[in-house]
Amino acid sequence: FLEMLARLIQSLAPDGGLDVRTNCQAPAGAGTGGSSALAVATAAALTAAAGRPLNRRVLIEYAKSIETQAIHVPTGYQDYYAAVYGGASSIEFGLTGIRRTAIAEKAFLSQLERHLLLLYLGKPRFSGANNWDLFKRHMDRDRRTLALFSALQENALAMRQAFLAQDLQDIARLLNRDWESRRQALPTMSNPAIDGLIRSLRRAGAIGARVCGAGGGGCLALIIEPEARATLIALAEAAGVKSLPCVINTRGLTVRRSKA
Structure with a gap:
């Protein structure tokens, strides 16, 4: 920093x-x-x-x-x-530049927020290394990496449609699919402890799970049934993993001037 x-x-x-x-x-x-x-x-x-x-x-x-x-x-x-x-965005990279589109209304984001659980798995190794490794393999035209990028694109397009349709079940399904695509292509994104925790959380009521960022630690984002929240937090804490407060900011950047 x-x-x-x-x-x-x-x-x-x-x-x-x-x-x-x-x-x-x-x-x-x-x-x-x-x-x-x-x-x-x-x-x-x-x-x-x-x-x-x-x-x-x-x-x-x-x-x-x-x-x-x-x-x-x-x-x-x-x-x-x-x-x-802030909010939920679709970001498209086109011939004339980058186009950003809001894809969810505040009411749906409030509903989604009730189904979100964020867990902190611990500090990972430097995330930029994972990202750069993927980037380099793509430039080298590695076939497995090219297939991963195609899968990620398909997942992103499908996730945009799920948000526009306000379909929580489909959002959870696509979160799972995206995580599987990433962990298969880049094994350092996960480890046996993370895989085991995700399996346990799914059995206890989590319907979608994905490690954030470049993986290897950091935060685990979950789509859950609200009534399972307390059980899931207790299960995570028993594994030495703590929950973090999680809200969806819909305002984005705000600059305030205070009087001296």
């Missing part, structure tokens, strides 16, 4: 001195986009402090470019769009 913040300040801070205070409650390596959200928030605050206009697309490019410099491997776009816009 410190190198990224230093680069943001160096690039975007206004002339003169300033104090920068950050607060990120996501645990280290959670895989929920905490570093990208911090980059977006800091870039927005510095831009506003310098009196420059807040353009969402420009902020995304600022945050993405500077975080890429800090972690020394390429990053994607999805975490920055989530932080800037």
Whole structure:
């Protein structure tokens, strides 16, 4: 975080001195986009402090470019769009650029939130290594990796339709399918302890499960039946895994000015 913040300040801070205070409650390596959200928030605050206009697309490019410099491997776009816009988004990469579309209304997201459970499995190894390994194998035209990317694209398109249809059961099914696609192609995304925990949670009432981010630890996102929540949390805690508060932010980026 410190190198990224230093680069943001160096690039975007206004002339003169300033104090920068950050607060990120996501645990280290959670895989929920905490570093990208911090980059977006800091870039927005510095831009506003310098009196420059807040353009969402420009902020995304600022945050993405500077975080890429800090972690020394390429990053994607999805975490920055989530932080800037909130809610649920479809992000399409076309010939004329990137198109982002909101795919769920607040009422459905509130319903989905009641079915979400987020568990922290512990700090993983550096997630960028997993992502870069996949990226490199794709550039090398590895057949298994190419098949994985095709499967991920199909899963993403199907998930968009499930959100538009407000179909929780289909969302859970596709979450499971996406996880299986990823863990088969990149074994470091999981381990016997994670696989065993997911099996136990499914037997106890979880209907969808996927490790967030690049896997190997971090957070496990679950779609559950609300009445099974207490049982699932107790089961996870017995395995040394803690639950985290989880809400869906529908507002996205907000910049507030306080009076000195």
